Amino acid sequence: MQQNEGLLDSVILRKKILAFWHNRHVSSYQLELGLLLTPFLLGTAVLLLLPMLLTIFLAFTSYNAFTPPQWNGLQNFITIFQRDVFWIAVRNSLVYVSFSAPLQLLGALLLALLLYHQRYGVREYRIAAFLPSVIPEVAYALIWLWIFNPLYGPLNKLLGWVGLPEQAWLVNTATALPSLIFMSCFRLGEGMFVLIAALQGIPPAYFQAAALDGGSRWQILRHIILPLLTPWLLLLLLRDILLSTQSSFAPVYMMTEGGPGYATMLLPYLIYDEAFSHFRLGHAASMLLVMFVVMGILLWLVYRLLGGWGYTDEI
Amino acid sequence: MSRQQVLFFSLLVAFLAACTTIQAPTSPVAEEGAVFTELTFLISGDPTDQTAYQTLIDAFSTEHTDISINLINIPSGGDFRKRLAADFAAGTPPDVFLINYRHLGHFFAANAVEPLTDYLAASTLIRTDDYYAEALTAFQWQGKQMCMPQNISSPVVYYNKDLFNAAGIAYPSDDWHWDEFVTTAQALTQDQDGDGTADIYGLGMEATIVRAAPFIWMNGGEILDDEAAPAGLALDSPESKAALAWFVGLQTEHHVVPNAVAEEAESSLSRFVNGRMAMFVDSRRAVPEFRLIESFDWDVAALPVSQQRASVLHSDAFCMAAAGQQQDATWAFIEFASGVEGQTILAQTGRTVPSRKALAESESFLDPNAKPANSRVFLDAVPGMRHLPLMATWSDIEGIVSKHIENAFYGIETVDEAIEAANQQSAEFFPVP
Numbered sequence: 001m002q003q004n005e006g007l008l009d010s011v012i013l014r015k016k017i018l019a020f021w022h023n024r025h026v027s028s029y030q031l032e033l034g035l036l037l038t039p040f041l042l043g044t045a046v047l048l049l050l051p052m053l054l055t056i057f058l059a060f061t062s063y064n065a066f067t068p069p070q071w072n073g074l075q076n077f078i079t080i081f082q083r084d085v086f087w088i089a090v091r092n093s094l095v096y097v098s099f100s101a102p103l104q105l106l107g108a109l110l111l112a113l114l115l116y117h118q119r120y121g122v123r124e125y126r127i128a129a130f131l132p133s134v135i136p137e138v139a140y141a142l143i144w145l146w147i148f149n150p151l152y153g154p155l156n157k158l159l160g161w162v163g164l165p166e167q168a169w170l171v172n173t174a175t176a177l178p179s180l181i182f183m184s185c186f187r188l189g190e191g192m193f194v195l196i197a198a199l200q201g202i203p204p205a206y207f208q209a210a211a212l213d214g215g216s217r218w219q220i221l222r223h224i225i226l227p228l229l230t231p232w233l234l235l236l237l238l239r240d241i242l243l244s245t246q247s248s249f250a251p252v253y254m255m256t257e258g259g260p261g262y263a264t265m266l267l268p269y270l271i272y273d274e275a276f277s278h279f280r281l282g283h284a285a286s287m288l289l290v291m292f293v294v295m296g297i298l299l300w301l302v303y304r305l306l307g308g309w310g311y312t313d314e315i
Numbered sequence: 316m317s318r319q320q321v322l323f324f325s326l327l328v329a330f331l332a333a334c335t336t337i338q339a340p341t342s343p344v345a346e347e348g349a350v351f352t353e354l355t356f357l358i359s360g361d362p363t364d365q366t367a368y369q370t371l372i373d374a375f376s377t378e379h380t381d382i383s384i385n386l387i388n389i390p391s392g393g394d395f396r397k398r399l400a401a402d403f404a405a406g407t408p409p410d411v412f413l414i415n416y417r418h419l420g421h422f423f424a425a426n427a428v429e430p431l432t433d434y435l436a437a438s439t440l441i442r443t444d445d446y447y448a449e450a451l452t453a454f455q456w457q458g459k460q461m462c463m464p465q466n467i468s469s470p471v472v473y474y475n476k477d478l479f480n481a482a483g484i485a486y487p488s489d490d491w492h493w494d495e496f497v498t499t500a501q502a503l504t505q506d507q508d509g510d511g512t513a514d515i516y517g518l519g520m521e522a523t524i525v526r527a528a529p530f531i532w533m534n535g536g537e538i539l540d541d542e543a544a545p546a547g548l549a550l551d552s553p554e555s556k557a558a559l560a561w562f563v564g565l566q567t568e569h570h571v572v573p574n575a576v577a578e579e580a581e582s583s584l585s586r587f588v589n590g591r592m593a594m595f596v597d598s599r600r601a602v603p604e605f606r607l608i609e610s611f612d613w614d615v616a617a618l619p620v621s622q623q624r625a626s627v628l629h630s631d632a633f634c635m636a637a638a639g640q641q642q643d644a645t646w647a648f649i650e651f652a653s654g655v656e657g658q659t660i661l662a663q664t665g666r667t668v669p670s671r672k673a674l675a676e677s678e679s680f681l682d683p684n685a686k687p688a689n690s691r692v693f694l695d696a697v698p699g700m701r702h703l704p705l706m707a708t709w710s711d712i713e714g715i716v717s718k719h720i721e722n723a724f725y726g727i728e729t730v731d732e733a734i735e736a737a738n739q740q741s742a743e744f745f746p747v748p
Contacts, residue, residue: 064421064425065400065401065403065404065425066403066404066421066422066425066426066427067425079743082743083743084740085740149579149580150576150579150580151576151577151580151581152580152581168575168576168579170579171575171576171579171725173727259718259721260575260721260722260725260727261718261722261727262718275400276396276397276400276401277393277396277397277710277714278421278710278711279400279421279425281404
């Protein structure tokens with residue numbers, strides 16, 4: 001009897017030891033995870049969260065970079081809302097994002113549909129399509145400054161050769177903003193690769209079944225590909241809306257400085273100009289806060305209008 | 316690679332990074348026991364300027380072995396001002412910086428610049444009487460001399476003598492009138508291949524309030540309603556409006572200046588340097604670049620006059636940051652740079668018109684062997700010289716007015732529309748009476 005009890009005790013002890021080691025293993029894994037994530041989390045906190053909180057605070061202060069910020073409630077918002085140039089910048093920014101992000105997505109989708117099959121030479125085409133995405137923003141702006149040159153640029157030369165009227169591009173108030181939108185449409189390499197990966201993940205059986213049923217290419221696209229790509233398309237659209245807003249600064253700074261007139265005055269450039277040319281960092285922070293809110297509303301609207309993430313099954 | 320290995324390498328990298336100390340810039344070795352002072356000096360200029368200021372620093376260092384100066388050059392003027400603002404915001408402004416008076420209002424209003432009046436009074440090396448009063452007054456705020464002007468430049472007409480010779484046109488005289496200026500520019504504007512677009516333009520000029528200002532003043536107009544206590548613009552007075560209409564008409568009516576498309580395709584500066592523009596209005600800053608031109612001969616002429624002579628001051632000054640920790644050493648440098656030796660070094664670049672009267676009248680500036688041959692026009696302009704207002708909000712006002720002058724110049728707005736829009740948009744930046 002005592003021997004049995006001793007055996008039972010030893011079994012319980014063994015189980016306890018195993019449980020201890022198992023628990024220890026889990027905490028060791030969590031520790032590793034925590035250690036590996038720490039640099040990133042620290043960077044996020046110091047470089048993103050802290051400046052964001054400071055921006056929210058500064059939006060309610062009068063701050064000129066020379067003297068400490070002074071609380072002034074909603075005065076910054078009242079002032080910027082009374083300025084025409086602010087509303088011009090909001091309107092231009094919304095126009096820019098509304099065209100740039102969907103066009104980038106459409107371009108990425110078309111290229112992905114063209115290039116997702118493994119064929120001879122397709123890799124080179126993919127690299128060519130991806131190249132504009134890896135060029136630094138400043139260099140990209142300078143290249144397009146040359147392309148848009150109204151007298152010596154290749155774009156107008158091309159139009160001249162095919163008998164179309166040459167354009168003033170960045171000089172004309174009617175074409176300046178569309179020109180910036182046009183140049184943004186070629187930075188679609190990342191989106192293209194995401195969609196190629198998504199397309200390659202669609203089970204071939206779906207296409208085979210559609211072919212057996214006599215489905216046309218359009219029907220396959222409409223009823224199989226697009227529904228299955230919806231989560232990816234929405235993800236890319238939300239991402240492109242955010243990136244379009246951020247990446248609009250470099251072309252405006254390098255190419256137009258908001259002109260001609262205020263035709264290409266976008267919020268990121270106006271915020272920069274307000275902060276560092278006119279030393280009104282409080283106004284700049286309040287504009288930034290408005291931009292956050294507008295972008296948040298836009299993202300929410302897009303998400304709601306497209307009915308959320310759509311098809312949720314794994315593909 | 317297992318998880319343990321990843322963790323090990325991550326920790327190793329973090330450990331090595333933590334062990335690495337940032338190597339502070341080494342200072343020149345001072346004599347044992349001597350207290351060494353390090354200053355930062357922020358400028359905006361091209362490589363020629365950078366070399367000249369480094370020469371200035373080296374000359375200063377031979378006399379002041381206990382002071383080391385770190386020169387920081389931000390080539391773009393806009394980026395320079397942004398860097399300066401960021402440095403002030405961070406609480407680490409440069410000890411001394413060189414800046415145009417048009418951008419100083421913010422700094423003076425925020426008490427960010429240390430007044431130099433007391434230093435000047437105590438100086439045995441420099442006296443205010445040695446400098447042009449027109450330059451000194453542009454840097455005075457509430458009765459105090461805030462910065463020491465380094466130069467006293469103004470816009471002049473650079474002209475391509477070869478193009479004048481080819482067209483059989485006499486070089487500009489010192490007292491030419493607006494009408495003569497226009498007819499000369501028209502005669503020099505040429506469409507050589509007959510495609511309807513000028514291949515050589517008669518004139519190039521920025522469409523800004525800085526360039527338009529002398530013409531407004533020449534015509535008896537004003538930019539502000541009251542220079543002492545401005546409450547608004549005065550561009551809608553008949554004299555100012557007529558001057559602006561004439562200025563804008565150079566492009567919209569006479570077509571002697573490149574239009575917006577031609578200017579976008581190639582800047583007027585580039586056209587002049589490449590020999591495809593006969594006249595170009597700029598300040599003394601263009602001289603170092605133009606001295607490199609070998610394909611044609613050039614010189615400078617005074618601005619054409621209307622009812623009276625007038626010009627606008629272009630001047631940069633050495634300013635001391637109020638938050639600077641080494642103000643005595645900083646003053647020693649400003650004093651040296653503003654003295655005879657310092658200004659002589661800078662005058663050799665060709666870029667500056669010295670603010671010291673005696674030096675400006677000497678061969679250091681009026682060097683007969685260096686272009687432009689007619690450098691005296693810069694000095695002749697001094698008696699009619701005025702400066703743009705020194706206000707905390709002037710950069711806003713200047714930006715708005717220049718934007719609408721440019722719109723009118725390139726035909727986007729009429730002169731009346733431009734003036735009305737400038738009045739309306741700039742109103743919030745004037746103090747409420």
